[in-house]
Amino acid sequence: MTKELRPLVAGNWKMHGRMASIAEVDFLKDQLARHDGVRCDVMICPPAPYIAAMAHATRGSRILVGGQDCSERPDGAHTGDISAPMLADAGCEAVIVGHSERRTDHGETDDLVRLKAEAAHFAGLTAIICVGETQEQHDDGTTHDVLERQLTGSVPEGAEAMNTVIAYEPVWAIGSGCTPTVEEVAAAHALMRGLLIERFGAEGKGMRLLYGGSVKPANAAELMAVENVDGALVGGASLKGPDFWGIIEAYLG
Numbered sequence: 001m002t003k004e005l006r007p008l009v010a011g012n013w014k015m016h017g018r019m020a021s022i023a024e025v026d027f028l029k030d031q032l033a034r035h036d037g038v039r040c041d042v043m044i045c046p047p048a049p050y051i052a053a054m055a056h057a058t059r060g061s062r063i064l065v066g067g068q069d070c071s072e073r074p075d076g077a078h079t080g081d082i083s084a085p086m087l088a089d090a091g092c093e094a095v096i097v098g099h100s101e102r103r104t105d106h107g108e109t110d111d112l113v114r115l116k117a118e119a120a121h122f123a124g125l126t127a128i129i130c131v132g133e134t135q136e137q138h139d140d141g142t143t144h145d146v147l148e149r150q151l152t153g154s155v156p157e158g159a160e161a162m163n164t165v166i167a168y169e170p171v172w173a174i175g176s177g178c179t180p181t182v183e184e185v186a187a188a189h190a191l192m193r194g195l196l197i198e199r200f201g202a203e204g205k206g207m208r209l210l211y212g213g214s215v216k217p218a219n220a221a222e223l224m225a226v227e228n229v230d231g232a233l234v235g236g237a238s239l240k241g242p243d244f245w246g247i248i249e250a251y252l253g
């Protein structure tokens with residue numbers, strides 16, 4: 001499937017796995033080496049303690065490494081926090097910010113997510129900024145209002161195509177096995193594209209828009225074929241090499 005923008009398939013391991021799980025990338029490395037022509041970026045975002053080991057294991061391959069969150073501050077007395085420069089230093093190219101689990105579990109607001117994205121940019125990382133409506137908002141028909149509010153509040157002023165990726169993840173679709181209809185995904189992504197172009201011009205046109213929420217090998221091709229869907233943010237199905245590869249395969253040929 002040929003897309004206008006180079007697709008990105010990013011795996012979010014969340015709080016899963018152990019050091020031994022890093023071996024899952026061996027399968028991906030083999031497959032990517034065999035499919036030299038795949039026009040697709042592949043990224044894994046492991047839990048923070050495993051980032052350096054993942055960066056080591058993927059060195060020389062086409063697999064990129066990302067963090068799952070960062071502090072809005074660069075350094076200092078903030079026990080337990082991890083800064084964007086530290087992620088870059090450990091081998092990350094990107095960091096997810098504003099995932100709905102962080103917004104819910106840690107009360108992260110759009111303002112905080114925007115500061116985190118700015119910190120990521122300042123450290124030379126790509127910010128993968130997550131947005132998405134809850135089940136209630138979906139049922140109320142306010143999805144587009146929510147997306148507009150979250151995009152306006154969470155994407156920083158200086159965002160560029162090279163350093164910003166938006167992930168549309170309906171909260172109700174995450175880990176549930178449910179996905180929106182292809183029409184709903186198309187409408188959400190068209191709305192986001194329009195808002196980003198309005199605000200950032202050509203840069204907004206070049207920002208990749210990922211879909212996330214119960215992406216698996218069986219539905220990847222259908223979701224990835226939707227206009228303005230430039231890749232996927234994958235949770236559960238990224239934990240096992242062959243499952244994750246089954247999603248990347250949507251971009252083969």
Ligand code: PGA
Nearest residue numbers: 174175213214234235236
């Ligand atoms: P899921 O998670 O693929 O397990 O639904 C996606 C995400 O939360 O990024």
